[in-house]
Amino acid sequence: MKRSAWAGQSESILLDNVAIVTGPDMELVPRGFIKIENGRILVVGEGSGGSAKHEMDCEGLIAIPGFVDAHTHVGDSIAKDAGVGLPIAEVVSPIRGLKHEILRSTSDAELVAAMREALSDMIRSGVTTFADFREGGISGAKLLLEAAQGLAIRTVILARLSAVPFTIDELAKNSAALPDRAVEEVREVLQITHGISSSSANDLTDPAMQQISDLARKSGKLRAIHVAEAKESIEKSKRRTGMTDVERVVKYFAPDFVVHMTNASSEDIDLVARNRIPVVSCPRANSILGVGFPPLVRMTRAGLRLALGTDNVMLNAPDMFREMDYVARMVRAMERDPSAPKPADVLKMATINGAKALGMDGEIGSIEGGKAADILLVDARDLNLRYSRDPVSSLVLRAGVQNVRAVFVGGRLAYER
Numbered sequence: 001m002k003r004s005a006w007a008g009q010s011e012s013i014l015l016d017n018v019a020i021v022t023g024p025d026m027e028l029v030p031r032g033f034i035k036i037e038n039g040r041i042l043v044v045g046e047g048s049g050g051s052a053k054h055e056m057d058c059e060g061l062i063a064i065p066g067f068v069d070a071h072t073h074v075g076d077s078i079a080k081d082a083g084v085g086l087p088i089a090e091v092v093s094p095i096r097g098l099k100h101e102i103l104r105s106t107s108d109a110e111l112v113a114a115m116r117e118a119l120s121d122m123i124r125s126g127v128t129t130f131a132d133f134r135e136g137g138i139s140g141a142k143l144l145l146e147a148a149q150g151l152a153i154r155t156v157i158l159a160r161l162s163a164v165p166f167t168i169d170e171l172a173k174n175s176a177a178l179p180d181r182a183v184e185e186v187r188e189v190l191q192i193t194h195g196i197s198s199s200s201a202n203d204l205t206d207p208a209m210q211q212i213s214d215l216a217r218k219s220g221k222l223r224a225i226h227v228a229e230a231k232e233s234i235e236k237s238k239r240r241t242g243m244t245d246v247e248r249v250v251k252y253f254a255p256d257f258v259v260h261m262t263n264a265s266s267e268d269i270d271l272v273a274r275n276r277i278p279v280v281s282c283p284r285a286n287s288i289l290g291v292g293f294p295p296l297v298r299m300t301r302a303g304l305r306l307a308l309g310t311d312n313v314m315l316n317a318p319d320m321f322r323e324m325d326y327v328a329r330m331v332r333a334m335e336r337d338p339s340a341p342k343p344a345d346v347l348k349m350a351t352i353n354g355a356k357a358l359g360m361d362g363e364i365g366s367i368e369g370g371k372a373a374d375i376l377l378v379d380a381r382d383l384n385l386r387y388s389r390d391p392v393s394s395l396v397l398r399a400g401v402q403n404v405r406a407v408f409v410g411g412r413l414a415y416e417r
Helices: 075-079 088-092 098-105 108-124 137-148 168-173 180-192 206-219 231-241 245-253 266-274 283-288 296-301 320-335 343-349 352-357 391-397
Strands: 012-022 027-037 040-046 054-057 061-065 067-073 127-134 154-159 195-198 222-227 257-260 279-281 306-308 375-379 404-409 412-416
Touching: 012 375, 012 391, 061 391, 067 306, 067 352, 075 098, 075 108, 075 137, 088 098, 108 127, 108 137, 108 404, 108 412, 127 137, 127 222, 127 352, 127 404, 137 154, 137 180, 154 222, 180 195, 180 206, 195 206, 206 222, 206 245, 222 245, 231 245, 245 266, 266 296, 279 296, 283 320, 296 306, 296 320, 306 320, 306 343, 306 352, 320 343, 320 391, 343 352, 343 391
Parallel strands: 012 054, 012 061, 067 127, 127 154, 154 195, 195 222, 222 257, 257 279, 279 306
Antiparallel strands: 012 027, 027 040, 061 375, 375 404, 404 412
């Protein structure tokens, strides 16, 4: 990759002689150019782009949108591979799960250092935006903000209450409103974050979900929640309330997006589709926890918009290349259909669909004029990608972190090898 000398963000950049996966449909331009002005994409075109103050000859490289990792938990990066082999409740339960025991016993300095390293790992793998379900209430959110300070990555924090606000008896009765202290904590969290999340509907009463939703909506902030990840969570919700956790969330929480839907019924899938709620799936995390593989084909046929997340760093490397490859192969195997899903559709799940779920698709998620220059350059000359007859398929099925040559976030060179 030849370029004129410059460091960091520039007023005018030309990525020339580059293959480009462009537009919302991830269409391949075999040879083209991208002009960037003040951190935004000015023009995407075929052929040569002329000249600019700073030029990069990108012969042999493919430009794709920066990845949007639409669901993460980077706080547990302090405990990689702890809990592998344990049931999901023993690993991530907010009351007595191993993950939360480790988080409570780890110093703030250690957590910040581990999270910062996880974010640096994301950047070098091409993740330019991530959405984190951050534990620990307002203090937990502040720790993630500290960890991300100065790093070229778009950080979307969806915080939660620092503790489950109800007793087991109150949850069983399902009638209590949020305590005043919890209401105040939600308000404080919403002031410094992008929105509110919850581990599960089973941690809240229906009135509490409605309260939290109203507070977030009035603040103009996002609402998101885990649903139907494990069969146990669905059954627990039915026993307590007579409704699945999906039904309760749609009715009382009105989320901007939901995470998982791994064990959702056809009825719940249709309900989410009718309400036009995007779904973020985390197939590798679901698989390692033994809770199943998300019904991606059923959800797609129902008209749901699907995005991808890597979920807990504790269990998964935050690597969207791995996530795409796993999805593409597992769906084909389970459906016994070599034609589905299309590689471009999988790439959408890792980019533009995540941006849409976060309400950021006007800014990021695809390489188009007017959007922020969040761009990943992949070296198609590397041994594992050389001689590809279908570059988009190769990006999904063969490419990896080792092929990343450069990452731009808002026109700023965030990583280069």
